[in-house]
Amino acid sequence: MEALAIFAYAFSGLIEARKRRLDAVGAFLVALVTAFGGGTVRDVLLSRRPFYWVEHQDYVLFIFAMSIFAPLFLRVTSRLFDQRALLVTDAIGLGLFSVSGTSIALDAQMPAFTATMMGVVTGVFGGVLRDEVPLILRDSRPYAVCAFAGCWIYLGLDRLDVDTIYNVLISTAFILLARLVTFKFDIRLPH
Amino acid sequence: MEALAIFAYAFSGLIEARKRRLDAVGAFLVALVTAFGGGTVRDVLLSRRPFYWVEHQDYVLFIFAMSIFAPLFLRVTSRLFDQRALLVTDAIGLGLFSVSGTSIALDAQMPAFTATMMGVVTGVFGGVLRDEVPLILRDSRPYAVCAFAGCWIYLGLDRLDVDTIYNVLISTAFILLARLVTFKFDIRLPH
Amino acid sequence: MEALAIFAYAFSGLIEARKRRLDAVGAFLVALVTAFGGGTVRDVLLSRRPFYWVEHQDYVLFIFAMSIFAPLFLRVTSRLFDQRALLVTDAIGLGLFSVSGTSIALDAQMPAFTATMMGVVTGVFGGVLRDEVPLILRDSRPYAVCAFAGCWIYLGLDRLDVDTIYNVLISTAFILLARLVTFKFDIRLPH
Structure with a gap:
């Protein structure tokens, strides 16, 4: 379930990166922060360690592989469903991360209202980074x-x-x- | 005292949200990050747990209520003092948060210069988020x-x-x- | 070595601040977040405490002094090497912070791929803040x-x-x- 959320958000990051014409490293960074941004903020707020992307290095490697192969895949398919794929992968990530964020906050004994706010932050933050990071990476020189x-x-x-x-x-x-x-x-x- | 700082900053967030024509949920988020942003960064830097908005869930609920009623209130009064109210509530929040941030950092045995820098960050960060978050929420569709x-x-x-x-x-x-x-x-x- | 990285990044922050016509306090803040931003994020991700700028208050004071004297120095020399100095100081900071970030992450038992990503984040984040913070400080009134x-x-x-x-x-x-x-x-x- 968690893996599905991560890959849905990572994929939405790759679609966004392609729309903004980023290079492969830029696309990898955008996919990474989209997939792990919300969960990292949640883990900082709840003082959970180790971060879940430290425990799941295989996910990071899989996203790395996706970043290399996605451009080829997206080039073929983009005319068919680019915008719709972004909407759907984003909605899957938003849903799974919001709900799992609420669930984890409740397990950590947070009061109800605070738990839902943490759920929202976990769900929304990846999407925010996906929109913001490409603006930071606009320099096309290798950095x-x-x-x-x-x-x-x-x-x-x-x-x-x-x-x-x-x-x-x-x-x-x-x-x-x-x-x-x-x-x-x-x-x-x-x- | 702390409550006054939080509500002053929350109120300045609501005024800003109204200027940017955000919906009720957007206004709530802006009020929340303005009120709690600086203190959260301070608590991360000082490793203080639990975060003070976890301990004061009643504040979060009160801001939620403010976000619902503020638009009505602001609609009536805005022609009278919109810009001035933003300036004053912001200055109250800036003052109280900067000073309490310095005080808490000193209690945590930080050296003097570092303590004042933490005070400035605690005071300034809420205002920075108040100006930045509306730019992120510009999408008027419910997210x-x-x-x-x-x-x-x-x-x-x-x-x-x-x-x-x-x-x-x-x-x-x-x-x-x-x-x-x-x-x-x-x-x-x-x- | 660490001191060289910090001062190189702080200096690049001062050059950038001058290009954006910030006042002395603004320049100090930009220099500070450029020099310490990457390392702070790394320390949060690795749960390292105290933050290294807490241990090295003398660095903060030195950057404060640089911020006061840099404008005079830059005014004299800027026509000669402004853009080149920014490139070189930035490259020194990027190199030293990336490598030391990787090294510290390895010492903290992070797996290899994660360690290099932390190195990149440590190296890149200061430069990101240097580019973003001046946009936030655009208000020329004392805040x-x-x-x-x-x-x-x-x-x-x-x-x-x-x-x-x-x-x-x-x-x-x-x-x-x-x-x-x-x-x-x-x-x-x-x-």
Whole structure:
């Protein structure tokens, strides 16, 4: 049930990202915050730990895969049902997250009225982020993707037991240079 | 004192909501985030639990009542003092929240400079949300109100000891259908 | 290393604030949220306490000093390297925060993919706030600065052992009057 809610919202995020012409990393970020934004706010408000996306790393990976394959899928099907698919996936996510948010807040001994407000926040917040985040990502130059690549380099060198100090220097230098090079040569991500 | 701050900010939220022509649910949400936004951020930063709006559910209910009656009241009086009332209620909320935020941060053993910054954040954040949230709610179709109704259905069926699985299905189906029906027939909330 | 990241991001915030013609308090706030925004979100997500800007009050004070002196410095040098300085300081902050965020998340036993996403969020979020906050502060009348002054009055009277009730009343009255007076006489901060 929870998985259905997450994938419905993630998919609505990918449709929205496509409408706004974001690149693959941007689409991934929008799908991620749409799927996990409401639940994270709920978990902060209820002091629940670990966050559910920490427990379900497989969901994050699945959304990552969706972000890569969705553009191909959406290109084929978009003329048929773009707007309607956004409405339906959004309504499924809104419904499941609102109700599960209320349920979890009641289990955490919240009073009734507060529990319903938490349900509404859990349900609505993903949709709000889906609408807002693309406005923040309007820059078409690679920004998050440079950071992303640098973090993976750090992770890889950490696995190879490279000394932390050198590792930080190397990974940071990579991100710094990547940003400067993409600006110098005005490299933009395809979308 | 705290009650005065909360109601001053809630009232400024209702005035702002009226200026932006939001419906009753939208006005309630704006009043709520204006009244409790700053204090919630402060409580997250200071790791204070439970949140004070969890302890004071009566305040939330009172703001709910205000949201229903305020439009009538504001319609009568608005020509007289709309802009001035916004300025004064905002200044009362800003003052009380900034000072109480500083006081609470000092009690929590924060160093002096950090305590004043927390006071400023507590005071300013409600006003920031009051200005930003209406931009997010610009869609005049019922969105939060569908989620809200579904959460109350869940709560009611939960009290009637309906099995959780069926309850989630019914409440979610209600929200999903409500969204699709309001789109299909282009139903908009009055304002 | 951490200090370098913080000051690089704070400096990029000051350059951005100058481009948007913010006053000194606005510039300070932008520098502060740019420098500490990403790390605060990371600490909330990882449940790390105390926040690192609570432990490093000296950084906050240093940024405060930078905010006062930066305008003079930037006025002299801006024609030479404004845009380039923004790019470089931003890239340094992005790199160091992304990598240190990944590193801290790994130390907190996060799984690999989640750790890199936290690194990206830590790195990117400061830059997002730097772009968004100036839009919120567009009002050129003193708002945060009134709250700021009132908080310091509270702090000073608290040190003088003034009774808390009277102290709250005096400090709040100061903020309230300051707001009303600046409106009445249309006082604006220089920039």
